[in-house]
Amino acid sequence: MNQALAIALGDALHQLGDELPTDWRRIVMIKNDGPIPVPPHPVIGDAGRGFNLLLLTAEGEPAYYVRCRDAGDSMAAREAEVLRLLSESPGIRSHLPESAGTRADGIQVLATRYMSGQLFAHLLRKMSHDEWRDAVLDVTDLVTEIGRTGQAGIPDLAGAEPFDFWREGEEPLALLPMSSEQIAASGAALRAAGTAPRFPQHGDLWPGNVVRDRGIWRFLDFDLFGRVEAPLFDACHLTYTSTEYLLSGGHGLDTPWVKHLEGHDIVGRGGREILRRNASAHGLTADQAVGALVYYLVEATARLLRKGAQSDVWRGPLAEAAAAADLLRSGADPRQILFPELRRERT
Amino acid sequence: MTEEVISSPPVLAAGNWVWLLAPQRQDKAVVIAPEQDALAGVLAPHFGEVARVAPGEAGSLANANDSVDLVAISRLEDCAPGDLRWLEMAVAEGRRALRNGGCALVTFVNPYWARRYLRGWGPDRLVSRSRVMGTLEGAGFSRLASYYIQPFPEAASSIIPIWGPAAVHHERMEHMSSALGRYRPLVARLGGHALLYPGCACVGYL
Numbered sequence: 001m002n003q004a005l006a007i008a009l010g011d012a013l014h015q016l017g018d019e020l021p022t023d024w025r026r027i028v029m030i031k032n033d034g035p036i037p038v039p040p041h042p043v044i045g046d047a048g049r050g051f052n053l054l055l056l057t058a059e060g061e062p063a064y065y066v067r068c069r070d071a072g073d074s075m076a077a078r079e080a081e082v083l084r085l086l087s088e089s090p091g092i093r094s095h096l097p098e099s100a101g102t103r104a105d106g107i108q109v110l111a112t113r114y115m116s117g118q119l120f121a122h123l124l125r126k127m128s129h130d131e132w133r134d135a136v137l138d139v140t141d142l143v144t145e146i147g148r149t150g151q152a153g154i155p156d157l158a159g160a161e162p163f164d165f166w167r168e169g170e171e172p173l174a175l176l177p178m179s180s181e182q183i184a185a186s187g188a189a190l191r192a193a194g195t196a197p198r199f200p201q202h203g204d205l206w207p208g209n210v211v212r213d214r215g216i217w218r219f220l221d222f223d224l225f226g227r228v229e230a231p232l233f234d235a236c237h238l239t240y241t242s243t244e245y246l247l248s249g250g251h252g253l254d255t256p257w258v259k260h261l262e263g264h265d266i267v268g269r270g271g272r273e274i275l276r277r278n279a280s281a282h283g284l285t286a287d288q289a290v291g292a293l294v295y296y297l298v299e300a301t302a303r304l305l306r307k308g309a310q311s312d313v314w315r316g317p318l319a320e321a322a323a324a325a326d327l328l329r330s331g332a333d334p335r336q337i338l339f340p341e342l343r344r345e346r347t
Numbered sequence: 348m349t350e351e352v353i354s355s356p357p358v359l360a361a362g363n364w365v366w367l368l369a370p371q372r373q374d375k376a377v378v379i380a381p382e383q384d385a386l387a388g389v390l391a392p393h394f395g396e397v398a399r400v401a402p403g404e405a406g407s408l409a410n411a412n413d414s415v416d417l418v419a420i421s422r423l424e425d426c427a428p429g430d431l432r433w434l435e436m437a438v439a440e441g442r443r444a445l446r447n448g449g450c451a452l453v454t455f456v457n458p459y460w461a462r463r464y465l466r467g468w469g470p471d472r473l474v475s476r477s478r479v480m481g482t483l484e485g486a487g488f489s490r491l492a493s494y495y496i497q498p499f500p501e502a503a504s505s506i507i508p509i510w511g512p513a514a515v516h517h518e519r520m521e522h523m524s525s526a527l528g529r530y531r532p533l534v535a536r537l538g539g540h541a542l543l544y545p546g547c548a549c550v551g552y553l
Binding site for chain 2: 025026027028030034039049061107
């Protein structure tokens with residue numbers, strides 16, 4: 001292994017109580033998608049993705065997952081710092097990855113001890129609908145707790161300015177290839193939502209980033225933590241994506257998730273319950289909760305479009321945003337359909 | 348050295364090979380490769396000097412006696428299809444050009460990749476990993492390593508040590524949800540990992 005990488009990785013592993021492997025067979029390079037160093041000239045695509053390493057034990061079992069990025073990548077450095085600060089809270093430490101971030105000449109690494117246990121994405125294949133609902137409620141409660149800890153302990157997450165759904169949602173909404181009527185209906189819902197207190201979100205809470213390990217839920221991938229501060233974003237994302245895994249193993253939904261939410265089947269009832277409980281935890285009104293749901297669908301789709309993802313990746317989320325817009329245009333009251341228990345006026 | 352055509356970040360990422368390899372110095376690299384190959388260009392940020400040498404000129408490497416830190420032979424089958432004598436000559440020349448602490452890298456098509464059989468292209472003109480490893484060993488490289496590469500030849504997103512557990516956990520981690528992709532972890536677990544990957548690389552250290 002190159003000397004600079006060996007120094008950075010050795011230091012990180014030392015912090016985690018381990019040593020650098022000397023056997024070349026124990027180091028697997030994966031997701032080698034961007035050059036380190038990042039080239040000084042512009043290139044087509046995201047040049048900052050670097051590569052990851054999977055480190056194996058001498059017996060061939062996974063031991064560490066290591067993200068390697070250019071030393072100048074501020075997002076990677078921020079993730080290491082976020083995890084360090086969050087881990088100072090004993091109440092949530094057991095739910096976080098055990099990580100250490102270091103750097104050496106030209107490269108930085110974030111080494112994370114491999115989590116045993118099972119991905120939520122795999123567990124969902126065998127879960128009943130009731131087990132799914134209870135699991136998502138547990139997970140979203142925990143993520144809310146992590147968000148509170150982050151808000152209290154991470155300096156750049158203490159913003160006092162409220163989240164303005166229309167101001168934040170206008171730009172991503174303009175990116176979506178929907179009809180002008182659908183855009184107008186979504187915009188009206190965002191404007192009606194007004195503002196709500198900002199709350200740090202995990203930002204990529206899907207079943208592939210949640211692990212069940214000896215009865216404890218643990219979370220992966222904190223590179224977007226706090227980058228999204230729209231309340232209900234994580235709850236919407238996990239409910240939508242876990243519904244997809246529950247019903248199809250992650251291969252898309254025949255009926256849009258929003259249509260399930262409108263209906264009376266157990267998935268719709270469970271989804272509404274999850275969103276309602278999370279909205280209540282943030283003190284949202286029905287208008288704000290509808291606006292938060294629309295914002296999530298718009299931003300999640302726009303995120304994929306900004307990244308230049310292929311159409312088969314963003315087609316599903318776009319169908320959800322369109323289904324929500326159609327519900328808003330239909331004349332029905334989405335507050336009554338989705339959040340009948342939430343209060344209508346702000347206090 | 349000719350100007351290389353460099354495109355997207357995944358192609359540029361092939362230069363990340365250098366983070367896995369361990370030349371003691373990174374002053375000079377020589378890449379023996381066909382004209383369309385991008386390896387010399389993507390290695391350039393890691394070395395003070397990188398030269399691409401056409402396969403037909405590999406015999407002149409010895410002029411650079413003891414001054415090179417990395418010698419790479421990229422796309423062996425395009426350099427000299429099925430010609431083992433050329434490989435032996437190029438590796439021996441590269442060995443002479445390397446200084447102590449340097450290393451040699453040889454990348455080539457995996458002759459056992461299952462899809463190649465499905466396409467009706469057998470391994471007759473390809474070279475096996477054991478042959479390449481034997482050539483490196485015979486030239487005096489004392490420490491050897493070998494990897495699968497996927498995809499190949501461009502945009503090597505995965506570089507996997509040729510060791511059963513490495514392939515098994517690579518397949519678990521990088522799970523492909525396509526109809527055939529679902530069986531890859533099982534194939535790896537059953538020891539058939541040579542069938543899964545399109546490219547191979549062998550590394551020799553002095």
